Each structure stands twice: as C-alpha cells, then as structure tokens.
Amino acid sequence: MHEGIHVALAAERLGSLWGFPITNSLLMTWLVMLLLIGFAVFFRRTLALIPGKLQTGVEWLFEGALDYMSEVLESEKLAKKFFPLVATIFLFVALANVLEFVPGVGSIGLVHADEFFPLLRAPAADLNFTLALAMISFFTIEVTGIAMLGFFKYSGKYLNIHSPIGFVVGLIELMSNFGRLISFSFRLFGNIFAGEVMILVASFFLPYILPAPLMAFEMFIGLVQALVFAMLTLFFIKLAIMDPHTAH
Numbered sequence: 001m002h003e004g005i006h007v008a009l010a011a012e013r014l015g016s017l018w019g020f021p022i023t024n025s026l027l028m029t030w031l032v033m034l035l036l037i038g039f040a041v042f043f044r045r046t047l048a049l050i051p052g053k054l055q056t057g058v059e060w061l062f063e064g065a066l067d068y069m070s071e072v073l074e075s076e077k078l079a080k081k082f083f084p085l086v087a088t089i090f091l092f093v094a095l096a097n098v099l100e101f102v103p104g105v106g107s108i109g110l111v112h113a114d115e116f117f118p119l120l121r122a123p124a125a126d127l128n129f130t131l132a133l134a135m136i137s138f139f140t141i142e143v144t145g146i147a148m149l150g151f152f153k154y155s156g157k158y159l160n161i162h163s164p165i166g167f168v169v170g171l172i173e174l175m176s177n178f179g180r181l182i183s184f185s186f187r188l189f190g191n192i193f194a195g196e197v198m199i200l201v202a203s204f205f206l207p208y209i210l211p212a213p214l215m216a217f218e219m220f221i222g223l224v225q226a227l228v229f230a231m232l233t234l235f236f237i238k239l240a241i242m243d244p245h246t247a248h
Contacts, residue, residue, distance in 0.1 A: 009193075011126040012117040014110065024118050025126035028105070032096045032123065062087070072238055082237060085140060089133070090230035096123045097192060097222025101215045106196075124192035124225070127185065134184035137233045141180075145240030154240075180236065184229065191225050 011023035047055060065087060069079035099105060100122035109118035123129040145154045158174040160166035195218035202210035 011121055024121040025123050028120045029123045086230045086234050090226050093229055094223050094226035098219055101219055122192055124188050125196055127189050130185040130189040134181050138181050141236045141240045144237055148241040188225050188229055191221055
C-alpha cells in the first residue's frame with residue numbers, strides 16, 4: 001500500500017450492478033435511507049395517545065418546524081405541502097454527515113492492486129450526490145413558482161421588456177437563479193469534503209491530539225450545512241411564489 005496521504009476527489013467505484021456503477025458514497029446513501037425508513041417504521045408502530053418521551057420530543061420538533069414554515073410561507077396549507085421535502089432534506093443530509101464519523105466509515109474497505117478503497121464514504125463528499133440534491137431543490141422551486149403564479153407571470157420576473165433597466169435586471173435575476181445549482185451543490189460538497197481532508201491531514205501529522213476535536217467540529221458543521229440547505233430551499237420557495245412586483 002502507498003504511504004502518506006491519499007485524497008480521492010471522486011467516489012471510489014466498488015463494482016457494478018447490471019452495468020450501473022456502485023460507489024462507496026452510493027452504499028452510504030442506501031445505508032442512510034435504510035436507517036431513516038427503519039426509524040419511521042419503528043416510530044409509526046410505537047405511536048400512542050399518551051406519548052412517551054421519544055414521541056413527545058419528535059412531535060415537538062416537527063410542530064416547531066411546521067410552525068416556522070407556516071410563518072415563512074404565510075400559509076399553513078403550503079407549509080404542510082412542502083414540509084416533507086424540507087424535513088427530508090435536513091434529516092437525510094444531517095444523518096449522512098453525522099454517520100461519516102462513525103468508526104469504520106472510511107477505514108473499512110477493500111484492497112485492490114495495492115490501493116485501498118473504503119467501503120463507505122460520506123454522500124455529501126461526492127459532487128454527484130450534492131448536484132442531484134440541488135437539482136431536486138431547484139426544479140421543485142421552479143415548478144412551484146409556475147404552478148402558483150402561472151407561467152407568464154412567473155417568467156415576468158426574469159423577462160421584463162417594459163424598460164431597458166428592467167430587462168437587464170431580469171437577465172441578472174435569471175442567471176442568479178440558475179446559479180443556485182452551483183451554489184447549492186458546491187457549498188455542501190466543499191464543506192464536507194474539505195472537512196474530510198482536514199481530518200485526514202491532522203490524523204497523519206498529529207494522530208493522538210487533533211482528530212477528536214476536529215471531528216466534533218466537523219460534525220457540528222455537517223448539521224449546520226444540512227440546516228442551511230433545507231432553509232435555503234424553503235426561502236427560495238417563498239421567493240418563487242411571491243408576486244413579481246413584491247419579490248424584490
């Protein structure tokens with residue numbers, strides 16, 4: 001095996017299934033999905049009229065988030081409609097970022113041709129995952145804006161032919177809108193991948209001093225990034241459904 005620090009920008013391919021590549025970040029994604037689905041099934045079976053501590057805590061968190069979304073969107077109906085999306089984004093990204101620091105993730109893997117391939121890798125450290133998540137958020141925002149305002153009224157936010165200044169401002173808004181794909185995906189990817197590299201370097205030079213506090217810090221950063229992604233999705237949905245004359 002090669003000595004020193006090895007950093008792989010792309011997720012390592014472990015094999016294929018029916019011609020579809022299976023990477024370590026994809027395996028981690030499936031694991032996070034199974035954990036969330038398993039918890040949902042378990043929580044559903046333990047629901048009771050007189051809630052226990054777990055049910056009370058979960059209901060308190062969900063009710064608080066739903067009330068906040070209702071306040072932002074100024075509609076309880078819209079909040080209930082988009083709550084599953086926003087909550088799923090936060091829970092999925094947060095859990096994936098926390099599991100990154102579970103013993104075995106990144107350290108257990110396969111050795112092939114003197115190269116070590118970790119079996120699991122943080123999904124957000126793979127640009128494919130963050131870009132796919134950004135596309136889901138982006139298209140949800142755009143479709144919501146068109147559905148709520150109508151195609152012509154919504155496009156009027158970006159194609160203003162009534163004045164030269166309005167036309168230029170509209171084009172800038174349009175480019176900024178498409179720029180969300182880049183900002184969404186690279187913000188999450190950059191923070192998580194940079195954290196992995198920083199911990200790897202710290203483990204190489206000061207293995208018994210720096211890794212533990214850095215892991216705690218990066219775990220906090222992972223939770224913050226999950227919250228940022230979910231909140232930006234919510235706020236951009238709010239902007240998308242606003243009337244063109246009040247959106248600015």
